[in-house]
Amino acid sequence: MAFNSSRCLVLSAIPYMPFLMLSDDPQTAKITGGTMLEVFKLLSEYMGFCYRYEISRDYAGGLKLPNGSWTGVVGKILTGEADMSAIGLGITEPRAKAVDYSEFLYQDEWTATYARPSLESDIAGFVKPYTLPMWLMILATVALSVGAIFFTRAANDRLQQRWGNGVTEEVSTTSGTSGVGEACMWTLATLLSQSMPWKVDGLPVKMITCFWLLVSFILGNVYRSNLMAMLILPKVALPFTNLDELVKSGLPVWVPVYSVLHLSAMNSPRNTSLGRLYNQFVKPDDFVDIAKALRGVHAKQFVITGPRTAMEQITDQYFSKLGYCSLYVMPESMMTLINLSLLFRKGSPLKAKFDPVIMRLKETGILQHLYKKAVANATECLKPITISPGSSSLRPLDLKDFFGVFMIFGGGSFIGLLAFLIEFLVGHKR
Missing domain, CATH: 1.20.5 (Single alpha-helices involved in coiled-coils or other helix-helix interfaces)
Known part of the structure; x- marks a missing residue:
């Protein structure tokens, strides 16, 4: 499938990890890697075209200005400086009106990243071996046992007094509140494995007390074994798991200026979650590059937000460098899925040529394979946080x-x- 044009296509490029990665300085930026390099290599070999990259210095996907002009990649395409985008970009309503877009390459969503929480002791761990319904059942069983012992003992004493027929065996005369207290103390002492001497008279009372001894033995052993297992396993308090929890945490949030999330939060009513999140945004001028933002998030100065694909790439890089997971990626999304598509000028013949090939790359799993290969080391860090990075699943007890x-x-x-x-x-x- 050869192109009729003899000139090479110009691809407008901005950093979007892991699809395209550039060096830090925007003025001297160079492409350092990314999955789209392999994608365009496959496309050029199959379709028969040459291409070159043109880096957009403002690192913007495209924002429509009040005078009607566009910034970033969309601006380059509309002015003719570029034929198409070098990466898939999110399709918004203003962009869809300004340019054409291809079949989507990937789907992405916005999420947040923070310094990975560390293990900590659980002060309330001694109540964790049983759930709340189980504790309530145990409490009800204790009350039932106290009542059964007291009434059975009282009935047994009454029968012995009436039908003793001269039996000289000492009969308990405990009754009223003192009898309830004695039954309660013995029941609780047995449950807590504490010794308490008590003379039990009558077969019915002995049967009930023996049954309670068995129940207490089972409950005590299960509690002790579960408690020890839970104490030596780590407890991790996650900083947040969704947008509402992030807002409630009050943590400062770093967001790329004029990104989809930044514009959505800025235009949202202040009584919504996104509107309240806008008040937590760090001033964009304070952090002009992602490297500085990452230093801030590792120091727990703020939370960084961005596309999930980019957050997974960052997690992959730090795991590869450090050998353990240093970042926590929020499991839920802050915004719904967005389609990432290549952008063209309105009416460009390139769209009809690229769409069938992109569809084949998706259907054969090549695009997904390239992405998974780029973030392979992030898989370990995206698992539920249950163990200490670089350690075994158990830990020594502390005070x-x-x-x-x-x-x-x-x-x-x-x-x-x-x-x-x-x-x-x-x-x-x-």
Whole structure:
């Protein structure tokens, strides 16, 4: 499929990781890599055309100015300085009116990236072995056991008193609130594996207490084993998982100026999530390059936002350099999927020539294969955060793991001491 034109096509290029990557300085920028280099190599070999790249110095996809002119790649195409874009760009309504676009190459979405959260101790970990419904069932079972022991014991004592027929065995006369308290103390002591001497009379009472001993043994062993397993496994507090949580976190947000997210947030009502997020944006003039923005996010100065494909490429680069995951990518999207397509001038014959070939590249999986190969190392970092980077799945216990238990113990000791002092003062007064 040869082109009739003898001149080479001019491709307007801007950085869009991992599709096209440039050196840092916009004035002396050079193309350093990207999957679109391989894509255009395949296209040129199959379709028979030559091409060269022309870097757009403003690094913009294209923004329509008040005077009707366009910036970035769209501006280059409309003025004739470029024949088409070198990468797939998001299709917005103004761009669709200004230029033609090809079959989409990829689909992308906006997300946020922050410094990867570290492992921390869980002070409330001692209540985690059971879920809330399970704790409520245990509480109900304890209450049921106390009631069963008390009423069965009271009924047994009454029967022995009535039908004892001269039996000299000592019969418990515990009744009322003291009987309930005794049954409650014995039930809780058994559940907590504490020794409490108590004489049990009558077969019905012995059957119920034996059943409660078995239940307490099972609950205690399951609790201890689950607690130990949960303590030695790491706990990671994610900074945010969606747009609403990012807004609630109040973290400063770095966003590429005049990007889709920047314009959408700027034009959104202030009572919406995007509108509130606009108030958290860092001034674009403070950070003019992505390298400086990445230094800021590693220092936890702010969150950076961008297309998910770019965030995965950045994660891949840092994993390749450091050997562990240093960034956290928000699992949910901030904005819906956008199609990334090549841009042409209105009525350009290039669209009809490129569309069938792009469709074949998608259907055969070549485009997806090139993308996955470019972000292969990001796969490990995109998994749910459950282990410490570079370490095993277990960790040694530290003092913070026992703070919750210490607080319960200290609170119980304080209440016991307070009860003792009250009893002492009341007794001394009497």
